[in-house]
Amino acid sequence: MKVAANIGPVLLVAAVTVLSVVALxxxxxxxxxxxxxxxxxxxxxxxxxxxxxxxxxxxxxxQPGGLLIIxxxxxxxxxxxxxxxxxxxxxxxxxxxxxxxxxxxxPLQLQTGDGKYRVSxxxxxxxxxxxLLTISNQVRTVAQYGPNKH
Amino acid sequence: xxxxxxxxxxxWFNLAAGAQTNTTGTLPVSPRLTLISSDQGDFxxxxxxxxxxxxxxVDDPQMKLTCEQLIADVPQGGGHVNHIVAETNVVIDFxxxxxxxxxxxxxxAVYVYSEQGGVTNExxxxxxxxxxxxxxxxxxGDPIVWDRQNNHLSATNQKMILRQNLxxxxxxxxxxxxxxxxxxxxxxxxxDTNVK
Numbered sequence: 001m002k003v004a005a006n007i008g009p010v011l012l013v014a015a016v017t018v019l020s021v022v023a024l025x026x027x028x029x030x031x032x033x034x035x036x037x038x039x040x041x042x043x044x045x046x047x048x049x050x051x052x053x054x055x056x057x058x059x060x061x062x063q064p065g066g067l068l069i070i071x072x073x074x075x076x077x078x079x080x081x082x083x084x085x086x087x088x089x090x091x092x093x094x095x096x097x098x099x100x101x102x103x104x105x106x107p108l109q110l111q112t113g114d115g116k117y118r119v120s121x122x123x124x125x126x127x128x129x130x131x132l133l134t135i136s137n138q139v140r141t142v143a144q145y146g147p148n149k150h
Numbered sequence: 151x152x153x154x155x156x157x158x159x160x161x162w163f164n165l166a167a168g169a170q171t172n173t174t175g176t177l178p179v180s181p182r183l184t185l186i187s188s189d190q191g192d193f194x195x196x197x198x199x200x201x202x203x204x205x206x207x208v209d210d211p212q213m214k215l216t217c218e219q220l221i222a223d224v225p226q227g228g229g230h231v232n233h234i235v236a237e238t239n240v241v242i243d244f245x246x247x248x249x250x251x252x253x254x255x256x257x258x259a260v261y262v263y264s265e266q267g268g269v270t271n272e273x274x275x276x277x278x279x280x281x282x283x284x285x286x287x288x289x290x291g292d293p294i295v296w297d298r299q300n301n302h303l304s305a306t307n308q309k310m311i312l313r314q315n316l317x318x319x320x321x322x323x324x325x326x327x328x329x330x331x332x333x334x335x336x337x338x339x340x341x342d343t344n345v346k
Contacts, residue, residue, distance in 0.1 A: 121191065132194055139191035139202060143184040 066098035084113030100128035213244040256280035
């Protein structure tokens with residue numbers, strides 16, 4: 001249980017941050033088509049010089065009805081000390097800017113910055129309003145605890 | 151960064167894992183991998199709760215757990231995973247600190263961890279026709295409470311079946327009878343109090 005004591009809940013907070021950032025950034029992108037885009041969010045003052053998250057994608061394509069298709073999504077979040085916290089990747093997702101949801105029938109992967117905890121699944125729905133992430137199929141978590149190999 | 155709520159389920163492994171930490175620092179300890187799989191997962195990022203649904207399976211070098219639903223509450227601020235509930239057709243196969251394989255079943259298993267005043271409480275409560283079985287005995291009762299910190303097992307309305315190895319008697323030897331009491335992982339006693 002000692003290990004479990006250290007692995008904690010903070011990823012929840014991180015995940016909230018991650019997904020919120022996605023939403024905000026996607027809103028910014030919905031006005032036009034973008035390729036190989038990267039958006040960076042900084043921490044609030046007095047740490048405004050430090051990167052909080054980097055959202056990148058191969059393509060962001062606006063669709064009718066307030067939808068936005070994001071391809072090769074990658075979101076990286078960072079702690080105040082610059083250490084990577086979480087990486088979220090999805091080959092493709094549809095973000096509904098009106099409903100505040102993101103979904104995909106494809107895979108989703110989450111992992112902590114140290115790579116020790118990795119979650120994957122097929123098909124996901126994220127609801128921004130209640131901050132609920134549902135992975136629909138083949139949820140698989142691999143957790144490594146104990147010393148690093150390197 | 152701190153870790154993921156999903157890792158909450160790791161606590162289950164630690165229920166049976168025992169101390170595998172290298173306390174002497176002389177031997178390398180390999181990192182251990184834990185796999186949690188399920189059909190579906192709901193992660194309440196605001197409520198700090200992870201729910202695995204459908205064919206939930208937890209695999210660890212020292213324990214395997216299967217159930218239909220596993221809910222893990224995770225405290226805010228990076229504290230210890232303090233509450234995990236496994237429900238419906240719960241099956242736990244684990245190796246106790248004597249190296250003995252145990253098989254536990256029940257409708258529900260609740261893991262609770264708390265620290266108060268420097269005292270750590272850590273229990274697993276099996277309910278719903280629970281049963282714990284190993285090579286020597288079978289224990290039934292409802293609930294069956296496993297006090298992990300004190301390595302103590304208790305059950306309400308317990309019934310224990312001991313299995314004797316009769317091979318020596320069949321061979322006509324004068325070998326002493328095998329030890330009858332070897333219930334993992336600690337003493338078994340009747341308790342009249344209900345367990346929350």
